[in-house]
Amino acid sequence: MNNRLYYDDPYLHTFEACVLKQGTEPDGTPYVVLDRTAFYPTGGGQPCDWGELDGIRVIDVEEVDGDIRHRLEAPLSQERQRITGQIDWARRFDHMQQHAGQHILSASFVEALGAETVAFHLGRDHVTIDVRLDELSVEQAERVEALANRIVLENRPIEARFVTDAELAVMPLRKQPTVSENVRVVIIPDFDYNPCGGTHPARTGEVGPIKITGWERHRGNIRVTFLCGWRALSDYSRKHLLLRELTRTLNAGEAELAEQAQRLVAEREQLKETLEEKEKRLLEGEAQSLLAQAARLSDMRLVQAVLAGRSMQQLQQLARLVTTQAADAVCLFAAEGEKLQLVFARGEQVALPMNQLLKDTLPLIDGKGGGNPAMAQGGGAPVRPAEAVLAHARRLLEESIRVQQD
Known part of the structure; x- marks a missing residue:
């Protein structure tokens, strides 16, 4: 070595x-x-x-x-x-801070909760440890974090050295070494003795603040995300700037931000419900208007329309309203945009399959789609005017009616 x-x-x-x-x-x-x-x-x-x-x-x-x-x-x-x-010293020292911080935090979990660390990952932005726990409360996390930072502030020495078999036999190791020769132990006196080959600072004070930023269940354990040293300070600075911006935007003090945010979310949900209800009424009125202009085909009413600026969902919703109001209706809807979108639908009294009608129409626009006999939808390239595509679908529909009548 x-x-x-x-x-x-x-x-x-x-x-x-x-x-x-x-x-x-x-x-x-x-x-x-x-x-x-x-x-x-x-x-x-x-x-x-x-x-x-x-x-x-x-x-x-x-x-x-x-x-x-x-x-x-x-x-x-x-x-x-x-x-x-x-x-690259900045990278090296960052790794030294994060790795030593992991030792301190893992030992703190053992000391405070009797929970051992079973996995560790030092990433570019965050560090994680997997702790053998079924759940972790906020109070428990705060207790572990406080202990870890107390060890940091006490500025204890960190000794990393290769040990003899005799020394190894009497050390209170937090985990067993993965090698049998050249065993290196990182020691924080009276707190942590951990076999490790990584790089660490000379004293705990150099680790800087240790901050737990979150946790989640992961494969039967609790995965804890945390930051140490300059990473923790950078994260604090970023969040502090965000907090200042939110207080200005919401015109509220820091203590009032959560309440103000909850109020805004509640207001947004109420406005969303109101808007959805108004949109539904408008669509119901539009459905009635379209039915009033419907053409008669045999024993059914044909509602054919090109509706600008509509999404596929809006076309489907309008088709459902029309066919619910009129069981003898057939809807041929199209909307133009980056893609030409089609929705074909029928009421309960109509026996013609809309999915087959769509399948026979989509080749005109190199399109794809699907659905069922009651409603089908799809889209393709706007290589033809929407009116021409719907006119083609109408001719196919009229032909199917003639075949059915014969």
Whole structure:
């Protein structure tokens, strides 16, 4: 482990190393293996470091068959034997804050609720742990969070080191190590002893604030989402600006925002119901008007119309109102727009299948659709005027009536 400089000093920004080998991944990405490195490879729930090797960007770091491969944006010169590495410190320190914060929060769940962590993920925007709990209340989450932040504010030392078998045997480990050799333990004295190969700050105070932002049930456990350090502060700043904007927009103090929002939602729902009722009455009146203008076809009334600016749902609703008011009615409706939309419907006294009529009409507009004998709907390209498409459907309808009468 002596060639892994991130274990000796997680604060190391730059280093020098010798190139041991160069290669190319199956996807064409070049990589190099060094005799020593400060770049942390992906592992243990922690993403890898980024940075540069002699000015060439390191885009991924992974351990493969015992080698730490530094995948590069462009290949190094084959003549280059010694290089200078530069760690993306902002990314590294963020990972140090989040990972140490996870240790503290997981230990706090054990201390406060007796709940162990069974999974950990450090993402680009959020960090999650899966905690062995059936449910988590707000009061419990606040208690765990308060304990975690107390440990942070006490600024306890964080010691990360490889331990002997004798030391390991007497340590109160939070979980058992996944390896049998070179076991590394991260220690927060009198609080947490956890086998871990990640990078961590020297003291808990550097973790910064720990904030639980939410939780949900996940595969029989509780998945807790949280933020630490600069991430938590950035999240607070963003939400504080949003809160200020809401207080201005709603003309309410912070304490009144929830009540004001509930009032607005209730008003919106009431307005929505009122609008829907008025739209229904307008459609009922429109249905009556269309029926008054209906043409007589044999023993049925044909309601044929091109209705501008209507959605498919509105066409369907209007067709239902017409056929409910008149059991002998047949509706041929169309609406023009980016697509030409069609709705064909019939009343209970009409035996002609509307889905077949639509199927025979859609080829005119390279359309697709479906439905049942009582109502069918579909749409296609507006390659023909809507009036011409409905006229074609009417001719098909008249032909079906003649066949039926014969």
